[in-house]
Amino acid sequence: MLSYAVRRLLGAIPTVFVIITISFFMMRLAPGGPFNLERPLPANILRNLNAVYNLDKPLLMQFFIYLQNLVHGNFGPSMVYRDLSVAEIIGSGLPVSIQFGGAALLLALVVGACFGSYAALKQNSMSDYSVMIVAMVGITIPNFVMAPLMQLVFGVELDWLPVGGWGEGALANKVMPVIALALPQVAVVARLTRGSLIEVLRANHVRTARAKGLPERIVLWRHSLRAALLPVVSYLGPAAAALLTGSVVVETIFGVPGVGRFFVQGALNRDYTLVMGTVVLIASFIVLFNLLVDLAYGFLDPKVRYD
């Protein structure tokens, strides 16, 4: 299994390289540049800026300079946030995003799987319907509606939690953003779990297990739930990559210092180096999580073998 993982990771290098190349040139096709914002800069000033950031060199040369730096692990300076290098931006925001995304993911998985299984076991009962209606609502109400609503209720009206801000990283400041981030995922996980569990509960091996007289507890835990989690796990790969690299909506509303906001700002500001850093990071995350998902299959599904 280790050699499988190593092979997969090595195979990802060309993929990431192609992504970097395409992104680098596509970004330059977008009109405007990092210094071309609402207040136009005089030609002298623009010339100085372009010289400092190598933007006065031919595009191909810039690409090679970028690749050369990248090989040395240097993402370059941010062209807009001039006190910070891209590595510093990612270094300060990513741990926060991973913490928030990780907590939200865990919450989504545990709560979602519980609700989903409960609904599946009580299929077509009132409890099933109510869980699924709540889940449907959770999927359809977007973050930018739910988050302000939570702020108003729990922050302004009830005064239980701070409305926003980082507050030196206090726990109270993290509760609402994590829940807001997790809610839509809880709903998706619940629906996925319910659907696949219902299917598995009707499968031949479950009927056999029951016919053997195994207690319902073992039928459910050992023979059904494991198989039922397969689609959930495949969903979790990309979901994790998305959650752990930050959410611009939740970060902006609650003032969480994650990387999501920098990434979106980077694209809007045409902060070339920051956008490239983002691309490399997200591409690596997706490669990594897809690998983790495939490895998890091996534990959940005895039919999967790595050789």
Added chain:
Amino acid sequence: MTNIRKAFLPVLGGVLAGAMLFTSVAQAEVVFHRGNTGEPETLDPHRTSTTYEAHILHDLLEGLVVQSAEGIVVGGAADRWEISEDGKSYTFHIRENAKWSNGEPVTAGDFEYSLRRILTPETAAKYANILYPIANAEQVNTGDVLPTELGVEAVDDDTLRITLNVATPFFLELLTHQTGLPVYPPAVEEFGDDFVKPENLVTNGAFKLEEVVPQAQIKAVRNEFYWDNGNVQLDTVYYYPTEDRAAALRRFQAGELHVNNDVPQDQVRWMRDNLEGQFKASPRLGTYYYALDTRDPAMSDPKVRQALSMAIDREYIVEEITGAGQVPAYSFVPPGTNNYGEPAIADYATQSMLDREERAIALLAEAGFGADNPLTIEIRYNTSENHKQVALAIADMWKPLGVEVTLLNTDVATHYAYLRDGGEFQVARAGWIGDYNDAQNFLFMVESDNEGFNYAKYDNPEYDALMDEAAATIDLEKRADILRQAETLFMRDLPFVPIYHYANLELVSDKIEGWEQNLQGRHLARYVKIKE
């Protein structure tokens, strides 16, 4: 107290820290929470370009001169200065007790170093051109002469002489911009670009930098060495990048913010009714306008431009669309601008909309447009709900003239890149917030050689001559007259059609004192007091 807190923080853990932040356990520590609407791009005063940075930098660093709470130029690091009779030479005397946050005295040499640094090409300062009135500044900035040739000289430790190219009556105003702030030379020499990090930054303002958490908060604390420290009430200031205006309003309601620099525009009515005077709107030094491309066959006719301007019901726009204290604009220079007096107001400002519409139809007919030959116009704007509403309303107002309007929106970078690179258009939205409080800072935009800002490609030698004459005039009243003549031409030819003057929209808690309204919306924390 601060030290005890610091020692205990890791032990007590994050939860308590949060509780302390909001309940302010430390006795008598006065903490000010300021919503600052955006993430600063840098805290290097020489690389700065946004107002978010200005708000922080003016608390950390102090220039030769500063603005009072009301926005008037008063002494800063220099307590007095003399201006030569020809207006070209300024001699500043550094305040005797001006000190850096490490206790070292502030010297004229520090300012000489700083002004040279901002103009050095390698610094790549976005706002370097604001200092071009200084002798040789432009040549230094383009790399043609060495920084030592700059017209700034430290005569001795306490005396700084600045020589200008031409008399610049607004030069003191210019120096209140954040680009006029000093850096501490030994720190820049030792740490290079990292001199702005909290552990390295040495400041000479009322506060010093304690902590930066990107996208979350910046914390500044009292600078004990500040010369006017005795009159500063605040011990700690937090700046939050409250990009989401609606979320900032909720934080304000919950008492987490004392002030916020901006408000959610769509909740103006609610704030007026429910915040008991804590929502403040005041005139701002800025104008929202439509540029008309004079190269376009139809737009090249001044009659067409006049007709389009006349038919815009600005009162409707500020009351029904923006609705938060913006002022209808019938001149390009905002009312109340320094060294100017009454702007050159368009004659139709006081006419009824019906009369104006009639006049506009007649003008368009003279230009050859009417029901049988309708004028078609495309309005370009950068994507935003407000800009769209304004464009739709104006399209409606132009309809009775037989004008058919289509809209085209692109994101802000694309929009301005297109205008800047000289792309052709008919009508394009833009806005301008003055960098310094002087009419010249508005009227210079349509000088024919202003590549960056003259989107309309307006080219009128008479106008250019007036602007040159104003630049060479020292007598402020005479200069104001000349500038007003230039604006009269502007309002006749209308390369830009002014629509409204911006407003400063702020949330200010009723616990706050010393937050005076001023045109540039500049509020130094040293003037702020918190009542309890």
